Each structure stands twice: as structure tokens, then as C-alpha cells.
Amino acid sequence: MLKPSSTAGSFRLQIAAFVAIAISYLLFAPNYEWVEHADGTNYGADFLQEWVGAKMIMSGQVGQLYDVSTFQSWQYEPSIVGFEWVTDQFYPPVYPPPHYVLFSPFALLPYRWAAVVWLLCLVGAAFFSSRLICEIVEHARANRDDAAAAPQRNYTNYLWIGMLLFPSLLFSITIGQKSVCWLLLACMTYRLMQCQREFVAGLVFGLVSIKPTLFFLLPVVMLRQGRWRFFAGASLTVCLVWGSTIAIVPLETWRAFASGLSAVGNYAENPGYRLDWSCNLMTLAYSLPAELNAWCKWCVCLPLGIYVLYCAMEDRQRSLDSPERLLLVYAVTLLVSPHTYHYDLCILLLPILCLVALAPSQGIAYFAMLSVGVAIAADVQTYFGLPVVPLLLIGIVSELRMRTVLHNTTVPSPLIVLPKRNAVGA
Numbered sequence: 001m002l003k004p005s006s007t008a009g010s011f012r013l014q015i016a017a018f019v020a021i022a023i024s025y026l027l028f029a030p031n032y033e034w035v036e037h038a039d040g041t042n043y044g045a046d047f048l049q050e051w052v053g054a055k056m057i058m059s060g061q062v063g064q065l066y067d068v069s070t071f072q073s074w075q076y077e078p079s080i081v082g083f084e085w086v087t088d089q090f091y092p093p094v095y096p097p098p099h100y101v102l103f104s105p106f107a108l109l110p111y112r113w114a115a116v117v118w119l120l121c122l123v124g125a126a127f128f129s130s131r132l133i134c135e136i137v138e139h140a141r142a143n144r145d146d147a148a149a150a151p152q153r154n155y156t157n158y159l160w161i162g163m164l165l166f167p168s169l170l171f172s173i174t175i176g177q178k179s180v181c182w183l184l185l186a187c188m189t190y191r192l193m194q195c196q197r198e199f200v201a202g203l204v205f206g207l208v209s210i211k212p213t214l215f216f217l218l219p220v221v222m223l224r225q226g227r228w229r230f231f232a233g234a235s236l237t238v239c240l241v242w243g244s245t246i247a248i249v250p251l252e253t254w255r256a257f258a259s260g261l262s263a264v265g266n267y268a269e270n271p272g273y274r275l276d277w278s279c280n281l282m283t284l285a286y287s288l289p290a291e292l293n294a295w296c297k298w299c300v301c302l303p304l305g306i307y308v309l310y311c312a313m314e315d316r317q318r319s320l321d322s323p324e325r326l327l328l329v330y331a332v333t334l335l336v337s338p339h340t341y342h343y344d345l346c347i348l349l350l351p352i353l354c355l356v357a358l359a360p361s362q363g364i365a366y367f368a369m370l371s372v373g374v375a376i377a378a379d380v381q382t383y384f385g386l387p388v389v390p391l392l393l394i395g396i397v398s399e400l401r402m403r404t405v406l407h408n409t410t411v412p413s414p415l416i417v418l419p420k421r422n423a424v425g426a
Helices: 004-028 047-058 068-076 097-102 104-108 111-143 156-165 167-174 179-194 198-210 217-224 228-248 251-261 264-269 282-287 290-299 301-314 323-336 342-358 360-384 388-406
Strands: none
Touching: 004 111, 004 156, 004 167, 047 068, 047 097, 047 104, 047 111, 097 104, 097 198, 097 228, 097 251, 104 111, 111 156, 111 167, 111 179, 111 342, 156 167, 156 342, 167 179, 167 342, 167 360, 179 198, 179 342, 198 217, 198 228, 217 228, 217 301, 217 323, 282 290, 282 301, 282 388, 290 301, 301 323, 301 388, 323 342, 323 360, 323 388, 342 360, 360 388
């Protein structure tokens, strides 16, 4: 274990690092440089579409939320957003109504300052995620009862350095994406599970339902394992969040949102789609020659989708409390989702950093593979036409499955360990 003075020093250094990152973004990042006439990237980047959607709701225009022309015109209106930017770019309304409803408090602020608050929220989410991961790992170390628990140097309190070196996390903050928030919710969920509060953990994870493409698989796996409290908590949050939104959002808005879902399989045909950023199975089909796409969507994606889902559902050797099992479920979630970008890989930091602490060689390998894959994805896509990240995710899923089938390695101790009981008469 680290000495108290060492722990305090690491904590102060961690705070200083995250504060420095926030200041650096505010002072030097092009996305957060306020200008009244933007020639390139708009101020606040992707946060603009959340703020516009929330502003329309707060202004009583919720019925026009999924009207693309109206949504686009609000983004270009200087009297609304406070600046002008190039009209050949825009953000479509792609999120469900509860997503924009939960962002409504930001619409109470002018966009310029709402974007600053949002940036601070993202950096804060990264900071608290790093603290929770340290607590998760320390709890696992304290309860390990095998040879791996032998005294060794403990670098748990410095795992946050690895977090700041992960390209997807910095990518998320840079373009104002919410992926760091999903990481925080995942960390909160598993910390609560460690404390044997599975119902509350489910309540917290239910908030991820406003991003359905990252939510759908974990509750199903938990239900399969008979963890009814978690499933009940997640279901309750879903009912409260989505039910309350149904009560305030008119039926026509929901119909407009549903009609947009019918074209989800053709997402790659939308303006602004970045094939080199995508990391799901559909990326493989869209990377093939255009004349083959029609049948390759099924002949390539369907078998691979069945395979990875099978790996996620049939891994009965390890509980979901194992970092390997958690990594498997999240990797499969990213692969079978209709739309995931590199910033969505942030959620993998929870199991990967836990493995870095508990099984260093394995965790560092995953960390390095994905970091390098994200860094070179654009160049490899340009010169070779290959999507690197989805191939790496498939490889990770296959490797984790082989570990289970062959039993050729010791499975790391679970993150969540039941308290030990004394023998009768002891």
C-alpha cells in the first residue's frame, strides 16, 4: 500500500493536472475560442446541438425538435447562439427526447457560458471517474485472497495518468462529447455494486438509457446472471426518466423521433459521418467497395454480431464483477451498436485500468492496442481502407473468449468481493 504522504502527494498532483487541463482548453483549444464569426469549427463543438435542442424545449418549440430545417436554422441564428459560423456544417437532432430534456438547465445560460460550464463538467467527470477507479481497485486488492495478493508496489493512485494518456478521453473533452459522463456513471455503478447496493447501482446506470446505444446490453447480462436488484433499479430509472418525458413532450415529437430511427442503418450516408472515427461492426461493411455494401451489411455484420453477442452472453466462467468480463460486455456493446465513435471508447477505461492495476501485462496490452489504434485509424483508413478499431475490438472479444474456453490463464480477482464470514465457533 502507498504511504499516507505519498497518497496525499498523488492526490494534490492529480487535482493540479486536471485543473491545468481545464485551463488549457479554455485558453488554447480552438473549440473554446470565442469569436463572433467562426470560419471553421464552431464554438463548443458537438455541445451546440445539445444546447439548441434544450433551448427549443425551454422556448416552447418542442414540437419542432426533430424538424431538421428548424433545428438547423436555430444553430445558424446569431441572436440565439451568439455567433455566426459556416453554413455547410450542422448537427442533426439524433438523440431521444429525454436526452434534450436533461440538458435543459444548460439552456438557462447563454450558449457562450453554457459551453464553458459543460467543459468544466467533462473535466470534472474525468477527475471523479479516476478517483472512483482508484477506490474500485483498492477494494479489490484489499479483498484478494490468492497468490496475486502478495505484497508488491502499488501504483493505484497514479492510474489517472493513464486516463489522461488515453486518446478517446481527450477526444471526448475536445469536441464536447458526453462519453466521459458515461464513464463516470459506469464507475459510480460498479462502486455501488462493490458496496453491495445493487438496486442503487441499477438506478444510477439507468441514466445511461438516454444514450440507448451504450445502455442495452449490460442490463440483459445482469438479468441473465439473476441480479434482479440491479435490473429492477435500472428499470425504475428508465420508467421515471422516459415516463416523465412522455408526459411533457407531445406525441408528434415522439413520432418524428421514431421516424428518424427508421434510417439508423443508413447513418453512414448522412453528411458529416466520419468512417475513420467509427468503431462498430457496420464500419466493416462501409469500408468495403460501395457496390458491395448492400449485401455486406448482412453477410459481414450479421455473423460477426451473432458471434460477439454469443461471447458476451455465454461467458459463464466469470462473474460480471471481473474486469475481463466487464471489458467483454462493453466491447460487444460498442461493436453491435448502430453508431459508435472513438470517443465512446472512454467507457472501456474502467475495466482496462482495473486490469492495469490487477493484471498489468494484460491491461497495458489492451490500453496500448486501443490507444495506438485510435491514433492511426485515420491514416490506415485512408491508405488501406481498413477500420482498425473495430478489428481490434473483435480481437479483444475473441481473446477474452479464448481465455475462458482454454483456461490457460488465471482470471483476475473480481472487482466486487463479498465480505468474508467467520467459521462457526471461531
